[in-house]
Amino acid sequence: MQKQYMTIINRVVFYMVIFSGIVTPVMAQHNTASVQNIKAVFLYNFTKYMKWSGLEQSSTFNIAVIGESPILDPLEQISLKRRVNQKAIQIKHFENADQINDSHILFIPESKKTELNTITDKIRKKNILIVSEIDGSLESGVMINILISQETVKFEINVRAMKKAGFQPGSELLKLAVRLIE
Secondary structure, eight states: OHHHHHHHHHHHHHHHHHHHHHHSOOOTTTOHHHHHHHHHHHHHHHGGGEEOTTGGGOSEEEEEEESOOTTHHHHHHHHHHOEETTEEEEEEEESSGGGOOSOSEEEEOGGGGGGHHHHHHHHTTSSOEEEEOOTTGGGGTOSEEEEEETTEEEEEEEHHHHHHTTOEEOHHHHHHOSEEEO
16 A cells, blocks of 8 residues: 555656646756756656566666766766665766666767767667657657757657667656657
């Protein structure tokens, strides 16, 4: 009963964060830290609405960021307070795709736009959820793209790429996406 109650609370909080973006626009040019905090919360909340294969064999839930990105600090803050499936969250930082291993999510920031195809080609065969903030990245094999539209943080999903990699996105997540590639 306690677990069921917590699942309901988690969903309510997720929807509040997502829908608060509709009511409270973010000003990307004026408050980059706020935008990065929201993106980090989105990344964390994506974990709640996915079925993760092989997670039981890991001692931690690993979120990787490739290259420099201001999302690292907010992710570190989340990792100190939250867990994924009762596992501590570990934030990993890599400079190139060859280094990426033992991760559950890979975040590709805008700064890696020119390397996007190389990164997705190297990661695609690994069981890693690929998330970016690069316009047009879904067509390059990214599974979730976080974007700012009408001064609001939103996301779009490449369902086909997710399923090909063995991920099962929850229906709640799919309903909230502004665009789906199926």
